[in-house]
Amino acid sequence: MTVLFPRLALIGTGLIGGSIARAARAYGGIATTIIANTRTQKSLDRVAELGFADICELDPAKAAEGADLVILCSPVGTYASLAAQIAPALKPGAIISDVGSTKQSVIRDIGPHVPAGVHFVPSHPMAGTEFSGPDSGFAELFQNRWCILTPPPGTDDAATEKLEAAWKIMGALTARMDAAHHDRVAAIVSHLPHLLAFTICGTADDLADETRQEVLQFAASGFRDFTRIAASDPTMWSDIFMNNKDAILEMLARFSEDAQAMARAIRWGDTAYIEDKINRSRKIRSSLIELKQA
Numbered sequence: 001m002t003v004l005f006p007r008l009a010l011i012g013t014g015l016i017g018g019s020i021a022r023a024a025r026a027y028g029g030i031a032t033t034i035i036a037n038t039r040t041q042k043s044l045d046r047v048a049e050l051g052f053a054d055i056c057e058l059d060p061a062k063a064a065e066g067a068d069l070v071i072l073c074s075p076v077g078t079y080a081s082l083a084a085q086i087a088p089a090l091k092p093g094a095i096i097s098d099v100g101s102t103k104q105s106v107i108r109d110i111g112p113h114v115p116a117g118v119h120f121v122p123s124h125p126m127a128g129t130e131f132s133g134p135d136s137g138f139a140e141l142f143q144n145r146w147c148i149l150t151p152p153p154g155t156d157d158a159a160t161e162k163l164e165a166a167w168k169i170m171g172a173l174t175a176r177m178d179a180a181h182h183d184r185v186a187a188i189v190s191h192l193p194h195l196l197a198f199t200i201c202g203t204a205d206d207l208a209d210e211t212r213q214e215v216l217q218f219a220a221s222g223f224r225d226f227t228r229i230a231a232s233d234p235t236m237w238s239d240i241f242m243n244n245k246d247a248i249l250e251m252l253a254r255f256s257e258d259a260q261a262m263a264r265a266i267r268w269g270d271t272a273y274i275e276d277k278i279n280r281s282r283k284i285r286s287s288l289i290e291l292k293q294a
Contacts, residue, residue: 003030017074034054035057
């Protein structure tokens with residue numbers, strides 16, 4: 001079978017990296033040899049036990065050496081250091097990509113290290129769960145989920161198309177977007193909801209002991225939904241907040257204004273305003289269901 005990338009190197013094999021490896025194995029046509037790199041020997045040993053990679057390397061440069069496609073799948077705050085380490089090992093014609101949730105910072109941190117003759121095509125699969133680590137991945141993670149590609153100006157179009165083809169094999173829907181626009185979109189659809197979930201759970205945790213226990217004991221579905229995404233990896237999300245701070249703060253300011261408006265409506269009994277907000281929210285939910293993104 002003809003494959004897009006004879007050697008695929010994954011720098012980081014948690015939820016996303018592990019799911020890419022499993023999908024490449026399950027669907028074929030993406031890679032012949034899968035090389036896995038992790039930050040610790042313990043994680044690397046677990047990858048070897050799970051068997052979703054052909055080669056396990058603790059040194060990221062060795063993992064990237066000779067690879068046709070290298071995907072950084074670690075927290076975005078590690079990208080500058082990793083790019084500097086693997087750059088000398090990248091072969092001419094190789095593609096380097098990533099799965100980070102913030103694209104301007106990715107271009108800023110990886111771009112200067114990309115050698116001549118190597119193609120840099122950032123990407124962001126908008127899929128995930130609250131779980132992390134080598135055991136958390138599964139081949140179906142990207143099915144019918146969007147993967148946004150943000151190639152910088154001047155990127156070889158054939159390289160972008162090749163990477164796009166790999167994501168499509170994994171079941172993803174693909175789109176291309178300017179990095180700055182991506183970051184504003186991600187801030188409202190992903191980053192702000194996580195920020196709110198962390199904050200609400202933090203508020204609950206700060207309540208008096210007896211009240212906090214009742215919150216946990218009698219938690220309704222709304223609170224349970226918040227706690228699901230609040231269980232996400234703290235290092236990854238701290239990195240995301242720091243690397244997309246301008247867009248997140250903009251969306252948080254807009255949300256705060258809307259929350260104050262809702263508070264005024266509740267205070268003054270403006271049920272028309274409240275019901276309008278709820279109806280608009282219901283329409284958004286219905287649209288997500290229709291688009292199979294719910």
